[in-house]
Amino acid sequence: MKSFLYCLVAFLFFGLGNQLLHADDVALRSGDQLTIRLAGVPVEDGAQVSGIYTVDGAGNVNLPYIGKIRASDFKQAEVQSNIENAYKSSGVYTTPIVTVSVQFDRLVDVEGDVRSPQRVRYTPDLTLLGAIAATGGFTDYADESKVSILRGGKRIFVNVKKVRKSTEADPSLQPGDKVSVPRSFW
Numbered sequence: 207m208k209s210f211l212y213c214l215v216a217f218l219f220f221g222l223g224n225q226l227l228h229a230d231d232v233a234l235r236s237g238d239q240l241t242i243r244l245a246g247v248p249v250e251d252g253a254q255v256s257g258i259y260t261v262d263g264a265g266n267v268n269l270p271y272i273g274k275i276r277a278s279d280f281k282q283a284e285v286q287s288n289i290e291n292a293y294k295s296s297g298v299y300t301t302p303i304v305t306v307s308v309q310f311d312r313l314v315d316v317e318g319d320v321r322s323p324q325r326v327r328y329t330p331d332l333t334l335l336g337a338i339a340a341t342g343g344f345t346d347y348a349d350e351s352k353v354s355i356l357r358g359g360k361r362i363f364v365n366v367k368k369v370r371k372s373t374e375a376d377p378s379l380q381p382g383d384k385v386s387v388p389r390s391f392w
Contacts, residue, residue, distance in 0.1 A: 232312065232330060234277045234285060235382060236261050239309035242269070242289070246303040258309060271298045282306045312381030316341045319348035319387045333376040334364060337385055349390040356384040 234240070237260065244255040259267040265278025267285075272292045277285050286306045293302040312328040314337050321342030326332070334355065344350060350366040357380060368374040379385070 232328075232381065233279050233281055234261055234308070236263050236265055236278055237382075238277070240267065240277070240285075241305075241307045241309055242267070243305040244293075244302055245305075246301045247299045251299070272296050282308065314379050314381065315384045317384070317386055319345045319389050321345055328379065328381045332379045334366070334379060334385065335369060335376050337379055338366070338387070344387060347389050349388045352388050354386045354388075355379070356386065357382070 240259050240261065242256060242259055244252045247255075255270050259269070261267055261277045264274075265276055266274040267277050268274050269289065269292075272289075275285070275289055275292055280288065286304045289304045289306070290302050293299045293304075313325040314328050314332065315325050316337050317323045320338060321344070324341055326337045326340045334353065338344065338353075344366075351368075353364045353366050355362045355364065355377060362377070364377055365374060369376050
């Protein structure tokens with residue numbers, strides 16, 4: 207029994223570590239809140255620039271001395287590099303060190319005829335079936351053939367019955383997606 211528990215703990219630990227390694231692989235989006243830290247510059251400047259910034263509707267963050275920097279559709283490491291390069295190329299700082307981190311959990315909303323409608327924490331490997339399973343599955347009255355995913359103003363319809371039979375792929379979800387499960391009319 208002890209060896210089983212040790213194996214279970216090791217599996218959960220290494221599985222969680224693997225998910226954390228992939229957290230930075232997700233592209234940033236409008237509305238994301240970022241903590242941006244600036245080092246390698248005079249202390250007063252680092253304090254003035256460092257802080258929490260929100261990616262605006264156009265996908266940019268507005269930073270002191272350099273203005274707007276594109277953040278949407280880039281990964282955290284790419285935004286860090288872009289900010290460092292902008293400070294260098296503008297001549298403001300010669301050796302800035304920038305750190306960018308996302309400030310909030312990324313979630314997927316699952317609503318409608320599932321057992322426990324809720325917000326599901328996003329992971330890079332989250333699929334439609336995984337999100338529905340995280341809510342306890344479909345209710346007895348769910349219409350599994352007309353499940354929808356709302357992403358960026360566009361609605362995608364998925365027939366989960368076909369996904370389960372492997373005639374359609376299980377769609378990957380993205381942060382901010384809204385999954386709706388309608389009620390069957392019979």
